[in-house]
Amino acid sequence: MELGPPGGSGPAEPGPRLRGLRGADAAASASSLSRFGAEAGCRAPAVAAVLPAGGSGERMGVPTPKQFCPILERPLISYTLQALERVSWIKDIIVAVTRENMETMKGIIQRYQHKRISLVEAGVTRHRSIFNGLKALAEDQPNCRLSKPEVVIIHDAVRPFVEEDVLLKVVTAAQEHGASGAIRPLVSTVISPSADSCLDHSLERARYRASEMPQAFLFDVIYDAYQQCSDYDLEFGTECLHLALKYSHIKAKLVEGSPDLWKVTYKRDLYAAESIIKERISQKVCVVMDTKEDEEHVGHCLEEMLKTELNHVKVTSGQDLQQIILEQCYNFVCVNVMTSDFEETQRLLNMVEESNLSILYPVVVISEEQKLRESLRQGTTIISALIKERNSGLIGQLLVA
Ligand SMILES: Nc1ccn([C@@H]2O[C@H](COP(=O)(O)OP(=O)(O)OP(=O)(O)O)[C@@H](O)[C@H]2O)c(=O)n1
Numbered sequence: 001m002e003l004g005p006p007g008g009s010g011p012a013e014p015g016p017r018l019r020g021l022r023g024a025d026a027a028a029s030a031s032s033l034s035r036f037g038a039e040a041g042c043r044a045p046a047v048a049a050v051l052p053a054g055g056s057g058e059r060m061g062v063p064t065p066k067q068f069c070p071i072l073e074r075p076l077i078s079y080t081l082q083a084l085e086r087v088s089w090i091k092d093i094i095v096a097v098t099r100e101n102m103e104t105m106k107g108i109i110q111r112y113q114h115k116r117i118s119l120v121e122a123g124v125t126r127h128r129s130i131f132n133g134l135k136a137l138a139e140d141q142p143n144c145r146l147s148k149p150e151v152v153i154i155h156d157a158v159r160p161f162v163e164e165d166v167l168l169k170v171v172t173a174a175q176e177h178g179a180s181g182a183i184r185p186l187v188s189t190v191i192s193p194s195a196d197s198c199l200d201h202s203l204e205r206a207r208y209r210a211s212e213m214p215q216a217f218l219f220d221v222i223y224d225a226y227q228q229c230s231d232y233d234l235e236f237g238t239e240c241l242h243l244a245l246k247y248s249h250i251k252a253k254l255v256e257g258s259p260d261l262w263k264v265t266y267k268r269d270l271y272a273a274e275s276i277i278k279e280r281i282s283q284k285v286c287v288v289m290d291t292k293e294d295e296e297h298v299g300h301c302l303e304e305m306l307k308t309e310l311n312h313v314k315v316t317s318g319q320d321l322q323q324i325i326l327e328q329c330y331n332f333v334c335v336n337v338m339t340s341d342f343e344e345t346q347r348l349l350n351m352v353e354e355s356n357l358s359i360l361y362p363v364v365v366i367s368e369e370q371k372l373r374e375s376l377r378q379g380t381t382i383i384s385a386l387i388k389e390r391n392s393g394l395i396g397q398l399l400v401a
């Protein structure tokens with residue numbers, strides 16, 4: 001078992017530019033847990049998360065385990081970690097990975113500057129991987145820098161679209177009921193075949209639900225259950241809520257989850273995940289103008305036109321760039337009207353690269369006011385198409401219209 005930040009020194013700290021917003025985010029996020037807790041009549045608990053990431057992804061049918069498969073050039077697991085890291089009240093994130101993928105995982109943590117992560121060795125089944133994660137959090141582990149949380153979230157590494165609201169709901173429900181999990185309506189009816197592959201019986205679909213993730217538990221409830229459960233459970237079990245019921249006699253509170261909580265399982269799920277990510281990061285675009293006056297002319301018109309295609313369009317001067325990057329905008333359009341030396345554009349490129357997230361940021365440069373004025377509609381169509389398509393071959397390119 002490996003504990004503590006991977007790679008000795010752990011992932012690099014964010015630069016001072018990034019710290020400000022994260023601090024503000026953290027405060028807002030932490031208070032959301034206390035507020036939520038207060039509304040539900042509970043106090044904010046200490047929370048950690050365990051992410052099983054030790055599978056081989058057989059059903060995906062590709063050699064790389066699915067959690068390491070790239071989506072827009074970034075490994076799937078990195079999106080899941082990012083989703084959990086955004087939630088500042090999750091103190092520790094324990095990821096279970098196989099020994100052979102330990103270095104790959106450390107590389108991902110380093111590359112994407114993931115925080116609050118500890119690695120443990122995965123087991124041969126999902127339940128065994130989760131159990132290893134829980135053991136790392138239990139108080140009695142020697143040389144362990146982690147402390148036992150009151151509530152532990154369990155979430156598959158291959159469910160990247162988990163939002164803070166559902167995490168809050170399962171954590172608060174776990175605090176009250178001992179266990180909680182996200183559910184979804186069934187898409188297909190569940191039937192039971194007989195030995196000769198004939199229908200034995202079918203279930204009434206409306207009465208059943210699909211069990212999804214995240215799930216949350218009072219730590220002692222789920223840890224006790226894992227300590228008591230049989231080898232058969234650890235080998236063939238698929239449901240943590242069931243272990244809490246069977247061994248700790250806790251009936252989990254079920255919480256309605258969003259459709260995006262599904263588990264990436266087959267190859268087509270990677271394409272679906274990519275589409276969702278593209279859709280999300282295409283919604284915000286920042287148009288950087290090189291002079292104030294232009295905002296009233298080309299910039300203003302461009303902004304208005306882009307708004308017909310994209311949700312959030314913000315025109316800014318180059319001075320505000322740092323703030324825009326802090327707000328995690330993923331698309332920049334530089335309009336160089338007054339100059340042709342691309343100084344401002346180069347500054348933007350440098351900042352985007354330094355922010356270490358550049359892989360997701362296409363940069364589009366439109367030059368020459370006259371041309372842009374003449375074909376504003378065409379320019380808008382090209383810009384929106386580039387942003388929505390996110391062809392990796394165009395990332396970081398200077399496109400001169
Ligand atoms: N020994 C295992 C098996 C699975 N998992 C993790 O459990 C989660 C959900 O499991 P599943 O979707 O079944 O993943 P795989 O086992 O990798 O997929 P498959 O069943 O297709 O092989 C995944 O994040 C997976 O990495 C794990 O930590 N340890």
Ligand SMILES: O=C(CO)[C@H](O)[C@H](O)COP(=O)(O)O
Pocket residue numbers: 126156211212213238239240263
């Ligand atoms: O949905 C789930 C929770 O109930 C689990 O993700 C699922 O049970 C994992 O099982 P498997 O690894 O066999 O796909």
